[in-house]
Amino acid sequence: MKNIFTYSTAFVLGLALVATPEADAQQFSKRKQYNSVGFSLNAMNYFGDVVPVTNFTSLRFGATRVGAGVSITRRFYPRLSGRFGLSYGRITGDDAKAADKDGPDSKFRYNRNFSFRNDILEASAVAVFDLIENRNNYLKRPDFVPYVFAGVAGFYSNPKGLVGKNNEGLTEGSYIALADLKTEDQKEKYGQTQFAIPFGGGIRYRINRNFDASLEIGWRKTFTDYIDDVGGKYADVKTLASGSQRYFGNGITRSQTGDFANFTSPDSQRGDKGNKTDWYIVTGVTLNYILTPRIKNPKFR
Template identity: 25%
Template structure:
């Protein structure tokens, strides 16, 4: 499984590094830059919770750096962290009731994303001061768990995708809300998959569904500050 993760890592590291280069290279043209941060909330679906449950939200924080380009495009480097949890407290089937499993762990993620704004909400001629936007990228999840039930890497690939809304308070300050899903390529964020059942009386029963990888979700409310680029005229040669 670690070898599979390494193979996928080589595949997805390339677009991650390309996005990182575009965001950090000062020679790549950008109209403005932003820094920001705020509160975050995480959720999970997998073997313990099959469908999205808003009552399972947990709190965290996130920070980001954005470079804005022309025609509504922008790139973002984001860092987020917080608790994530799930349990069989409300069992979804008789096997879950017998299993009575649960987890609660701290996760950290880093990602590079591209955003697309549908409206030019910062223009002086804009009729509205907000815009919906879409986001997609590549990132990595860090979950350092001591009591592993199987052999897997603490660092896992994830694909963030979703959308949100931005509101411009003034030319310098903005408020953002985002909701996005995290596509994972392993089934152990809940520490449950194809591991052995410790109670031999239940050894003939499947403990988890290893055919369906886990997902987790991010929601964030943030404030950002914009640094505008001022293009000075080139002096005429004498």
């Protein structure tokens, strides 16, 4: 997982560095630079603790949810652009649907019985490197352009747990925000505003003079293990004061007998101990509108 992140990001940033020599800057004058605005329809999923298999590549397509975004892009050089974007999307996870109750390992996640959703708001700034250059203006841009990108993002997340049958007086079927509950008896609640490293690739298609369409997939490497509220070990139920804390921190579990004896005993593993951070992935279709550059005509005397 670390190699995927390290090599992919280094590759994109390396391309960006070699894409801006002085010769390009001279040949690609400001008259050929242009801006575009984009509107995206996205599909969002995530890699974390509430997935079918506890590894980086595991996700459940049935958990995919739709999101949207807007962006503005500035083309600086024949291959290099800068893009700023805002997006919204939702990730979900459900042990009852993701985990096999009869699997030798997954049965423990099924027994955990956790279900959540998380609405994520993201702001990102990335460098986009085209694999086919365009030294002309926007009117002569290529019809198909594959590209890669990498950058930095900040996001706000708000994980909420789904309430099932319970003895705590909670409304079944409702969602309760989890960050403030500190369900693992953390000393401090985890931060809901975090940084991420976005990177990925796509292909852009020229529709006509001013419109492009693109298909893109991007991974977000986060620095938190709590976008699904599951990251560490079970807390001592005696330290969980409110009904919501007791339910999501302990009572949501299906069984604590047989193979699952002492399942939620203090310091028992609640999340995947191998993966220390969560990821989310955004796949989107974007319609870009090129803002026609103003061409200044020379003045004759």
